Amino acid sequence: MGKVGIIGVGQSSFVRTYPGSIRELVFEGFSEAMKDAGIGRSDIDATVVCSAPEYDKQRSPAGVIAEYLGLNPQPTFYAETLCSSSSTGLKLAYSLVASGLHDMVMVIGFQIMSQLSSAESQERMGRGADILWESPFGTMMPAYYAMHARAHMAKFGTTLEDLALIRVKAASYGQLNTKAVYRKPVTLDQLQDPGSFLGAPVAVPLRAGDCCANADGSSCVIVASEEKARSFSKKPIWIKGIGAASAPVNMAGREKLYGLSVAEEAGRQAYKMAGITAADIGVAEVHDCFTIAEMMAYENLGFAKPGEGKDLIRSRETYKDGSIPVNVDGGLLSKGHPIGATGGSQIRTVVLQLRGEAGEIQVKDPAFGLIHNIGGVGLYGNVTILGLD
Amino acid sequence: MAKNELDARFAQFGTVSFAAVTQVNDFVGYLEEGKLMGTQCKTCAKSYFPPRAQCCDCLTADMEWFEVAGNGELVSYSTLQYAPTGFTDDLPYTIALVDYGKYKVFGRIDSSVPDSELRVGMKLQAQTGKTGNGRLTYMFKKI
Numbered sequence: 001m002g003k004v005g006i007i008g009v010g011q012s013s014f015v016r017t018y019p020g021s022i023r024e025l026v027f028e029g030f031s032e033a034m035k036d037a038g039i040g041r042s043d044i045d046a047t048v049v050c051s052a053p054e055y056d057k058q059r060s061p062a063g064v065i066a067e068y069l070g071l072n073p074q075p076t077f078y079a080e081t082l083c084s085s086s087s088t089g090l091k092l093a094y095s096l097v098a099s100g101l102h103d104m105v106m107v108i109g110f111q112i113m114s115q116l117s118s119a120e121s122q123e124r125m126g127r128g129a130d131i132l133w134e135s136p137f138g139t140m141m142p143a144y145y146a147m148h149a150r151a152h153m154a155k156f157g158t159t160l161e162d163l164a165l166i167r168v169k170a171a172s173y174g175q176l177n178t179k180a181v182y183r184k185p186v187t188l189d190q191l192q193d194p195g196s197f198l199g200a201p202v203a204v205p206l207r208a209g210d211c212c213a214n215a216d217g218s219s220c221v222i223v224a225s226e227e228k229a230r231s232f233s234k235k236p237i238w239i240k241g242i243g244a245a246s247a248p249v250n251m252a253g254r255e256k257l258y259g260l261s262v263a264e265e266a267g268r269q270a271y272k273m274a275g276i277t278a279a280d281i282g283v284a285e286v287h288d289c290f291t292i293a294e295m296m297a298y299e300n301l302g303f304a305k306p307g308e309g310k311d312l313i314r315s316r317e318t319y320k321d322g323s324i325p326v327n328v329d330g331g332l333l334s335k336g337h338p339i340g341a342t343g344g345s346q347i348r349t350v351v352l353q354l355r356g357e358a359g360e361i362q363v364k365d366p367a368f369g370l371i372h373n374i375g376g377v378g379l380y381g382n383v384t385i386l387g388l389d
Numbered sequence: 390m391a392k393n394e395l396d397a398r399f400a401q402f403g404t405v406s407f408a409a410v411t412q413v414n415d416f417v418g419y420l421e422e423g424k425l426m427g428t429q430c431k432t433c434a435k436s437y438f439p440p441r442a443q444c445c446d447c448l449t450a451d452m453e454w455f456e457v458a459g460n461g462e463l464v465s466y467s468t469l470q471y472a473p474t475g476f477t478d479d480l481p482y483t484i485a486l487v488d489y490g491k492y493k494v495f496g497r498i499d500s501s502v503p504d505s506e507l508r509v510g511m512k513l514q515a516q517t518g519k520t521g522n523g524r525l526t527y528m529f530k531k532i
Contacts, residue, residue, distance in 0.1 A: 091512050122473035132411060133439040136403020137474030137484055146467035154509035204468040251486045252438060252493040257465045
């Protein structure tokens with residue numbers, strides 16, 4: 001089996017309200033990726049379309065999008081694992097290419113969330129949990145992650161200030177990202193003032209500033225066989241490791257709340273497939289839908305031992321010049337989180353980093369990059385490792 | 390009950406219910422009687438909470454009910470200051486996970502318990518009761 005590479009990446013700007021339909025929004029990420037890859041539509045053998053259902057009215061969006069992008073009569077289908085949908089799409093694209101069935105597969109991720117109110121979005125997200133046994137209590141994503149934060153604090157002595165440090169880091173890079181929703185600096189004082197917008201409690205102990213914002217956005221990743229990748233791209237980025245896992249949807253089925261077992265398991269698989277360890281990772285994009293999610297990712301991926309994630313952020317080791325730069329594009333906390341598009345955006349950032357094309361946020365000579373993309377509250381875990389060789 | 394009418398008692402569970410029919414609808418009947426119940430597989434004796442109608446270990450549907458009794462340990466909790474559509478009238482409210490050893494139970498802390506008295510690891514007891522809008526539920530109380 002030959003290698004499988006990524007030859008084109010693109011994303012739209014992530015915005016609070018996109019003034020258009022899903023097909024037009026998807027076009028924005030698509031056109032950037034097509035120009036990046038330097039290919040024509042007929043080079044694409046299949047598309048995988050990824051989003052979380054019920055945010056817009058279109059059923060079976062793959063067909064509509066394939067038509068609009070001029071990708072008929074090639075096959076297309078829909079893939080969904082909530083917030084990690086486009087990482088799942090990448091795994092499917094990898095499989096389609098590695099099997100020899102197709103030479104080039106496009107992964108499209110999108111979400112328009114602004115057609116719903118924030119409370120309606122939380123209701124949809126709440127129904128991504130167990131609708132029989134949890135949703136009737138009035139659950140929502142920030143509250144589930146707040147329970148993880150409380151458990152992490154109780155077990156390891158992590159503080160609200162540690163979580164705030166993660167948001168401050170995210171904001172320092174979000175300011176540089178022209179495609180991010182939130183581009184203002186954030187201070188510890190803002191997060192620690194309950195009267196400020198960012199310090200206001202949402203689900204105790206998490207504050208508004210600990211949570212990413214809903215957003216509208218699209219992403220696009222073009223995956224190719226080794227032969228095609230070498231013929232089209234001067235610098236293909238190779239898929240070295242893919243891991244994926246699931247966990248009980250109901251919190252009652254979880255072994256622990258101070259970490260995500262899906263991230264540990266997906267990470268273990270991805271490192272094994274790539275033949276490397278956490279120490280080899282030069283740059284990482286982790287799923288910081290909430291500050292506590294990034295803290296747990298440090299530990300679940302082996303960047304820090306359990307309970308020592310707080311030391312990593314306190315010593316600024318996850319900043320651009322630290323030992324393991326994490327989310328130097330501002331992360332979900334700055335970019336916003338258009339659910340189905342997020343994984344593709346994370347992949348795009350790591351591809352640009354490995355190519356040395358990341359501009360102001362470029363990390364020094366990374367050989368391997370990692371993407372950690374979580375669906376639901378640790379329900380679906382996806383870890384992807386990309387490399388230069 | 391008419392011949393083709395489904396047993397839809399589950400629609401009475403929680404502030405807002407998202408499903409009316411399951412094969413463990415007796416859960417709701419027990420709640421009405423003041424009992425919080427889980428199921429146990431008659432073949433392998435595994436205890437399930439939330440209750441389930443089938444055992445994926447034994448591939449059987451031969452279960453019996455047991456009562457969630459005694460004290461559990463608070464694993465974690467969060468108080469919501471903002472709520473999804475349908476739950477705003479309940480604000481603020483606290484969701485929690487309580488560990489009973491053989492199983493864990495997810496639910497709300499009773500509104501009579503102040504947040505300041507909550508600690509991870511403390512003992513709590515589940516009791517049946519009504520939601521703010523008068524529907525069937527259960528909640529955790531201090532012992």
